[in-house]
Amino acid sequence: MASELSVLSDLGVGTSKSNVDNEVEILKSRTLTEKTVNELHLNVNYISHGRVKSSELYKASPIIVVFSPLNEQYKKETHVFTVESVDANKFKLSRDEDVELGIFQYGKLIKIPEGTLSVSKTNLDEKQEAFSMDCIIYPIESTTNYYRGALGIIPVGKNTSVIELSVVDPNSQRAADFLNTLVNIYNQDAIEDKNIVAEKTSDFIATRLKLITDELTDVEKDVEGFKKQNNLTDIPTEATMFLENAAEYQKKLIETEIQLNVVASMRQFLNSSGPEDLIPSNLLSTQSEASELITEYNRLIIEYSRIAAGATKENPVVVNAAKKIQAMKSNISQSLNRMQSSLAITKRNLDRQESLIGGKKAEVPRLEREFRIIDRQQKVKEALYLYLLQKREETALTLAATEQSAKVIDASYYSGVPVSPKKSVIYLIALVIGIAIPGAIIYLQELLNTKIKGRMDIEKRLAIPFLGDVPKSESHEEMINTNSRSSSAEAIRIVRTNLEFMLTGVEGDKGKTIFVTSTIPGEGKTFISVNLAGTIALSGKKVLLVGMDIRNPKLAEYIPIKSEGVTNYLSKHDKNLDSYITKLDNFENFHVLSSGVIPPNPVELLMNDKINKMFAELKEAYDYIIVDTAPVSVVTDTLLIAKNADAFIYVVRANYLDKRLLHIPEMFYNQKKLPNMSLVLNATEVTKKGYGYGYGYGYGVQEEVKPWYKNIFKK
Incomplete structure (x- = not known):
């Protein structure tokens, strides 16, 4: 533009x-x-x-x-x-x-x-x-x-x-x-x-041209009068000529003065020289008369010396030669006088010419300065005049063909796609919202849910051996029997199998004592204890289930037992242990020792050395002793008797125990306060009824694991 x-x-x-x-x-x-x-x-x-x-x-x-x-x-x-x-x-x-x-x-x-x-x-x-x-x-x-x-x-x-x-x-x-x-x-x-601007510009240029024309004419007349008055045509050229002439006259004047000095020296030498002395011949110009005479004079002196060497002074030849020398010397003197007079005249002429040229040369700076002032005005006016003439033509062209400020490259058009609303953007926003809202809900649920959900929540936080997870039982009082085919029964059997690996280091001639505990009450340790003992008893082993949660006993909710038990045995000295043990009906090898009456001093009772003797006696009589103990984070009862255990099963209940409490079993495991410790996850959610030959029960029972090629070609 x-x-x-x-x-x-x-x-x-x-x-x-x-x-x-x-x-x-x-x-x-x-x-x-x-x-x-x-x-x-x-x-x-x-x-x-x-x-x-x-x-x-x-x-x-x-x-x-x-x-x-x-x-x-x-x-x-x-x-x-x-x-x-x-x-x-x-x-x-x-x-x-x-x-x-x-x-x-x-x-x-x-x-x-x-x-x-x-x-x-x-x-x-x-x-x-x-x-x-x-x-x-x-x-x-x-x-x-x-x-x-x-x-x-x-x-x-x-x-x-x-x-x-x-x-x-x-x-x-x-x-x-x-x-x-x-x-x-x-x-x-x-x-x-x-x-509008072009017309105004044209009027301005016309006015300025008239004014500049008048001013340029006046300046040119001033140049003409100045040159006539000072008889000048070209000041720079004439000034150069004056300088060249002055240098030439100066050079000639110096040469003339040198010749005058040489002539004066020659005259002085000539007057003081003897009859047989030679005169220098190369000091004067070779074209002068005196130079030729001096050359001839020197020749006569040489000839006279040669003749005088073989004759006497009275010899007519010697006398005649001496006269010629004297006459020649007189001629040289006269020639030098004439030459000196001629050089003096030349010097005076040169001095007069140099004086005239010097006067003119002194006037050159003033004339040049005055002329430069006039000439500068003339050049400025002339340049401005030519410039305005050029712009007048350009303005005329502008008026004749005025161009547009903007050239339209592409005319406006509508592509057919609305600017707003854009379907792709709306679809994208809907997709993002559809993904973000469920994701946010899931994230908030996960963020707000601090309970343990499944096996993964335990394994990624703890390095404790994991025996298995037990699905939530359909009945709180359910007890495993020979005909049980529920998911809970199968899970307990898996726990029993995995437990054997934990007991490999225990001596085989004595009973194996397994303590069952948890972090807090209500995690199902009694349920695990009862069903684990029943499962082992069904395998033909002689099993004793001992209730050691003497503060809050729960065994009576699952099986019929005597009111007297461990606490009664520990508090009395005349009673036999077998009198407190009950054999369950429908089980050939399942015996139960209840916790007994709740004592007022449970800690002092459990610190009695009699309890160690009790476990030693029981190990001699039974193959497996399953002990239901108190929660470890609530009371210290379990820790007081932990040394009698061959293995500890630590029960964690899903959707019940806070994840932040997992540091308690981790602490006991790292400090080895609970010997041979392992974990069981209780009450996990079952997503599919029935049982299949697969792994785990954490988030539902898996189907039977089939070979990969069967999955590929499955119709």
């Missing part, structure tokens, strides 16, 4: 360059949206009355309602009118609360308290079907605010100037028309703004 003042952007004149952010704000402006709403009459909605539901009409409306409010107050209110066709030319008009205004003709102006109203048909079809519809006229301001909020503008990329427009509206065609009209109005406003 180009800037409207781009013709002056080189000078920094006008607004900043257009960018995507600026144009986005313009597109979201209230003014632009309001123009679009007015253009499409989006504040007027037509609702057609149907048999089942009403539907909104947009371009399919058979009528057009034009409402002109009487004042500003009515413009801010919502007005609802009901239009019902009477015939091809008339209609009935009603308003809020079914207030009938009358029957009117199409196209006629109707006066109402709020202003004026007219209803026109959208086509000339005289056979148009009857209709009944509501016309809702919303305030322009509220409609504008709605579409401003519904308008979405998203940049396509960081390094591009392309944006994507979208609008959310119940009617897809109306949304498309809104976007197309919004962009058209935006471009039209931009073109109008550009034309």
Whole structure:
């Protein structure tokens, strides 16, 4: 998107360059949206009355309602009118609360308290079907605010100037028309703004051109007068020439002074030299007369010396040679005098020329400074003049072809998929809720349930050997007999079998003592004790069930026993132990020793050494001794007699014992306070009746384990 003042952007004149952010704000402006709403009459909605539901009409409306409010107050209110066709030319008009205004003709102006109203048909079809519809006229301001909020503008990329427009509206065609009209109005406003700016720019450039032309003419006249006044054509070139001439004259002047000094030296040497002395011949210019004479003089001296060496001074040849030498020396002196005079004249001429050139050279900086000031003004005016001429042509081109600020790459369209509500999202939310709610319920149940449920709850927390789990019995007083085939009976038999592995280290010639205990009362240790003893007795072993829970005895709830028992035996000294033991009917080898009367001092009674003798005596008489003891977390009775046990069965009841209490059996196991300790889980839930040859009873009896290939080919 180009800037409207781009013709002056080189000078920094006008607004900043257009960018995507600026144009986005313009597109979201209230003014632009309001123009679009007015253009499409989006504040007027037509609702057609149907048999089942009403539907909104947009371009399919058979009528057009034009409402002109009487004042500003009515413009801010919502007005609802009901239009019902009477015939091809008339209609009935009603308003809020079914207030009938009358029957009117199409196209006629109707006066109402709020202003004026007219209803026109959208086509000339005289056979148009009857209709009944509501016309809702919303305030322009509220409609504008709605579409401003519904308008979405998203940049396509960081390094591009392309944006994507979208609008959310119940009617897809109306949304498309809104976007197309919004962009058209935006471009039209931009073109109008550009034309206004271009015209203003053209007027400004024309005014400035006239002013700059006059100023440029005045400056050029100043340049012309300055050059005439100072007799100049090109100051830089002439200044360079002055400098070159001054250097040349300076060089010649130096050379002349050197020659004058040489000539003076030669004259002095000539006057002081003897008749036979040679004169230097290479100090003077080879082209001068004196140089030639000196060369000839030196030749005569050499010849005279050669002749004088073989003759006397009176020899005519010697005398004649001496005269020639004297005459030649006189000629050299005269030549040097003439040469000195000529050099003096040359020096004076050079001094005079150098003085003239130096004066002109001294004037050059001033002339150059003054000319530079005038020349600078001329160049500035000329550059500005050329620039304005160029911009005048650019402005003319801008006025001739003004481009749009935005180019529409893809026109608005509706893909056919509603923006909201989205079926996939609703399905996904329903799926998530369907999974989350049961999951949350299960999680809360698990979080709030602190009771032990099954074998897994024990095994993942404790490392104590596990004998098995016993399902909940159908009857509280159930006792295993020869014909028992219930799940509880089978579970007890499994516990009996696993118990044999715990007793492998016990001596075989004496009875094996198994203590049964629990953490708290009510976990079914008495039930386990009774049925375990009965199961072992049915296998042909001689079994004695001893009640050692002397504080809260429960054996009488399961089997008929004597009221006197262990406590009576321990408190008396003259009684035989066998007199307290009872044999159960229907069992050949099942005997019971009850706990006896509840004593006032159970701890002191159990600390009596007589109890150790009692267990020693019983081990000699029975194969198995099952002892029902007191809960270990309530009293210390069980710990006082624990040393008499060959194995401990620790009963844990499902859905009864809190998981946080599992640290108690763990502590006893780790500290070895209960010898040869193992666990039995009691009262687990049974999910299937009957019994199958499988493993465990924790969460229901499993079916018979079949080979893998039978499961695969099972029909």
